[in-house]
Amino acid sequence: MAHTQCPIVMRILAAGIQVANRAGSIIRDVMSKGELGIVEKSKNDLQTEADRSSQQCIIASLTKQFPNIKIIGEEGQSDLCNIPSEWLVMEQDAEFLKNSCPNKYLTLTEEQFDSVVVWVDPLDGTTEYTQGFLEHVTVLIGISVNEEAVGGIIHQPYYKNGEDIGRTIWGLKGLGVGGFQPIDIRNDGQFVVTTTRSHFNESVKNAVDALKPTEILRVGGAGYKVLQLLEGKAHAYIFASPGCKKWDTCAPEAILEAHGGVLTDVMGNHYSYGEKAIHLNKLGVIATAKTVDHQNVINLIPANLKEAMTGK
Numbered sequence: 001m002a003h004t005q006c007p008i009v010m011r012i013l014a015a016g017i018q019v020a021n022r023a024g025s026i027i028r029d030v031m032s033k034g035e036l037g038i039v040e041k042s043k044n045d046l047q048t049e050a051d052r053s054s055q056q057c058i059i060a061s062l063t064k065q066f067p068n069i070k071i072i073g074e075e076g077q078s079d080l081c082n083i084p085s086e087w088l089v090m091e092q093d094a095e096f097l098k099n100s101c102p103n104k105y106l107t108l109t110e111e112q113f114d115s116v117v118v119w120v121d122p123l124d125g126t127t128e129y130t131q132g133f134l135e136h137v138t139v140l141i142g143i144s145v146n147e148e149a150v151g152g153i154i155h156q157p158y159y160k161n162g163e164d165i166g167r168t169i170w171g172l173k174g175l176g177v178g179g180f181q182p183i184d185i186r187n188d189g190q191f192v193v194t195t196t197r198s199h200f201n202e203s204v205k206n207a208v209d210a211l212k213p214t215e216i217l218r219v220g221g222a223g224y225k226v227l228q229l230l231e232g233k234a235h236a237y238i239f240a241s242p243g244c245k246k247w248d249t250c251a252p253e254a255i256l257e258a259h260g261g262v263l264t265d266v267m268g269n270h271y272s273y274g275e276k277a278i279h280l281n282k283l284g285v286i287a288t289a290k291t292v293d294h295q296n297v298i299n300l301i302p303a304n305l306k307e308a309m310t311g312k
């Protein structure tokens with residue numbers, strides 16, 4: 001069903017939910033066949049057949065449904081001519097479309113579509129995928145409007161719920177979140193920090209230590225770390241180093257903030273997600289759960305570390 005009467009932001013999210021589910025099944029298929037086709041893009045930065053195929057599925061499907069929208073994927077330009085027909089997803093999630101569109105997106109007209117950018121991370125947590133930490137793997141589809149991350153999808157292909165496998169979480173600022181039950185962590189003297197498993201360095205360590213955490217959860221992927229915040233397992237996500245890109249943070253930022261959390265750089269500023277945005281999140285990622293004072297966490301990040309990162 002085309003649902004052409006719905007506002008564009010709602011249609012992209014509804015399409016994204018369906019296509020992320022399909023991408024998740026492709027990721028599971030590649031793993032069960034066992035031929036990962038690993039390519040080292042650069043030091044500490046892998047790509048597998050699952051990253052490539054998932055990206056083809058997502059970009060081809062969204063391009064077909066939304067030919068006028070700018071879509072940027074982690075794995076660069078994909079060959080969309082010869083993809084299997086079963087990878088083309090044309091459905092939009094009917095359940096999601098029952099929600100009312102927040103007023104601010106109701107008036108986005110066809111002429112303003114150049115203010116919308118979709119950021120696609122076809123497989124977040126690739127290192128963990130190749131090492132068997134499959135629960136850390138997510139598919140991320142983020143939507144920005146006028147450079148702001150406003151909506152997103154985090155799909156977990158290996159989430160187990162009884163007999164079912166996989167789940168899809170969505171968020172839209174002004175509407176809220178869905179696909180899971182958020183849990184707001186308490187401030188009872190504990191302070192749990194989640195941070196990188198596979199890109200740890202001195203700068204990240206110094207920032208984490210400055211917060212005097214009572215527990216550190218080292219897990220893979222920007223999507224999975226934000227899920228730790230949304231499900232009451234961690235108070236803050238700390239990555240005081242360049243490395244994450246706009247496709248890593250667009251969807252997680254939008255979903256976290258739709259629930260009242262915050263995601264910024266180490267200075268406390270939001271990133272811009274316009275089509276010309278530099279891909280690298282040069283000033284790191286600091287995210288906090290709804291119940292945590294974000295500015296307080298920013299203030300605790302050492303000044304010398306901020307100076308080293310900003311060059312000021």
Ligand SMILES: Nc1ncnc2c1ncn2[C@@H]1O[C@H](COP(=O)(O)O)[C@@H](OP(=O)(O)O)[C@H]1O
Pocket residue numbers: 043044045074121123124125126127195196197198199200219220221222239242243244245248
């Ligand atoms: N130093 C680095 N070099 C390349 N990518 C990095 C990086 N640090 C973080 N990233 C990217 O940011 C995402 C989250 O990383 P981490 O799990 O270390 O927190 C990963 O996305 P992908 O797995 O989609 O590439 C990872 O590749």
Ligand SMILES: [Mg+2]
Pocket residue numbers: 045046047074126
């Ligand atoms: Mg990658």
Ligand SMILES: [Mg+2]
Pocket residue numbers: 121123124125221222247248
């Ligand atoms: Mg990623």
Ligand SMILES: [Mg+2]
Pocket residue numbers: 051074121122123124125126
């Ligand atoms: Mg990726």
